[in-house]
Amino acid sequence: MADFVFHLPGSVLRDAALLKPYYRRLIDGLRQRGLAVDCVQHDRALLPGQVAADQAFHIADHGSHRHPRLLNTGIAYVYPFWNLDPWGIRALSSIAEKPFEPGAVDSAAAGGFAARLHRRLVQARQSRYEQPQARADLPRGSIAVFLQSQSHRQTGETCHLTLRQMVKALMERDDPRAILIKPHPLDADPATARFLARMAAQDSRLSIVAANIHDMLAVADVAVTINSAVGIEAMLHGVPVVLCGHSDFHHCAVTVPRVADMDTGIEAALGTIWPHAVFLYWYFALNCLNAGRDTLVDEFLEKVAATGFAVPR
Numbered sequence: 001m002a003d004f005v006f007h008l009p010g011s012v013l014r015d016a017a018l019l020k021p022y023y024r025r026l027i028d029g030l031r032q033r034g035l036a037v038d039c040v041q042h043d044r045a046l047l048p049g050q051v052a053a054d055q056a057f058h059i060a061d062h063g064s065h066r067h068p069r070l071l072n073t074g075i076a077y078v079y080p081f082w083n084l085d086p087w088g089i090r091a092l093s094s095i096a097e098k099p100f101e102p103g104a105v106d107s108a109a110a111g112g113f114a115a116r117l118h119r120r121l122v123q124a125r126q127s128r129y130e131q132p133q134a135r136a137d138l139p140r141g142s143i144a145v146f147l148q149s150q151s152h153r154q155t156g157e158t159c160h161l162t163l164r165q166m167v168k169a170l171m172e173r174d175d176p177r178a179i180l181i182k183p184h185p186l187d188a189d190p191a192t193a194r195f196l197a198r199m200a201a202q203d204s205r206l207s208i209v210a211a212n213i214h215d216m217l218a219v220a221d222v223a224v225t226i227n228s229a230v231g232i233e234a235m236l237h238g239v240p241v242v243l244c245g246h247s248d249f250h251h252c253a254v255t256v257p258r259v260a261d262m263d264t265g266i267e268a269a270l271g272t273i274w275p276h277a278v279f280l281y282w283y284f285a286l287n288c289l290n291a292g293r294d295t296l297v298d299e300f301l302e303k304v305a306a307t308g309f310a311v312p313r
Helices: 010-014 021-032 047-052 107-123 153-158 163-171 190-202 213-218 230-236 259-270 276-287 296-306
Strands: 004-008 037-041 057-061 070-075 081-085 142-146 179-182 206-208 220-225 241-243
Touching: 004 010, 004 021, 004 047, 010 037, 021 037, 021 296, 047 057, 107 230, 107 276, 142 163, 142 213, 163 179, 163 190, 163 259, 179 213, 190 206, 213 220, 213 230, 220 230, 220 259, 230 241, 230 276, 241 259
Parallel strands: 004 037, 004 057, 057 070, 142 179, 142 220, 179 206, 220 241
Antiparallel strands: 070 081
16 A cells, blocks of 8 residues: 555656656655655546545645645746645645745845845746747836736636736726736737737737746836736846735735726835745745755655654654
8 A cells, every 4th residue: 555646647657757856756765765655647536536545645746635635736936846735736825824924034044045046037037938038128117917828727716807807907097107918928819819909009008028027027117917927036026016816925915806906006016115035935945845955855754744644654
């Protein structure tokens, strides 16, 4: 009988070369400690019954199932950090409900951590999705808007405002700032493109851009999104963030729950001094797993033990 069961994509089970190093290090490390590990295909419909049928501890790739013997895991916005969480990953993670107390965080460690992230992402002009490397000439003091594909399951579940409501709410504000909108690279919906073209034709402030995320953030006064990882990148630029959906990094941003709240939300974001570096350290270093650390397996087992599960020895 297995001690741990990893629920993984079928493609990975068919081709081990596709297994991410994070999983390989965990599975190999657990087996080296004499623990039995099984890998099965992640089927959301079958998962509850599979967990109930044994006494093993279960790890669900991109999961959102809750059970005392299960943790959900997935990339936590930026590599090499992973959520390992009892509720879900990213917007659905339990980090959303944890209290963030800036004064309780080691500010020196946070500063060094944020500086390393800044070098790796901002200075290198890198993001989760491939970005244009040609530098774009964009207006300073703009509102940078980053869209997400609403066909993505978790985005739809966590919206307060739809993509269209968010754009229209920004256009309705009495604000001379340029509104720079970057569509999501995976959103191929022609209806979205047509909508954005119509809005740009109606409002001279609004431009649809395909620039590098970091070029947009470098000139932005504020960043607006539903709950995209770009919110994390905006913090690395020191740019205040407005969220139009449920997020597990809302602690260091302003959340707009209704269209009518967009104006006050942006003003609140602009009028607040945000502890971005401290928050990024708290979120990633203190609440996620770093897949690059030599202590990955130990930290994994600590999170498992924190659920109350008696880790076999």
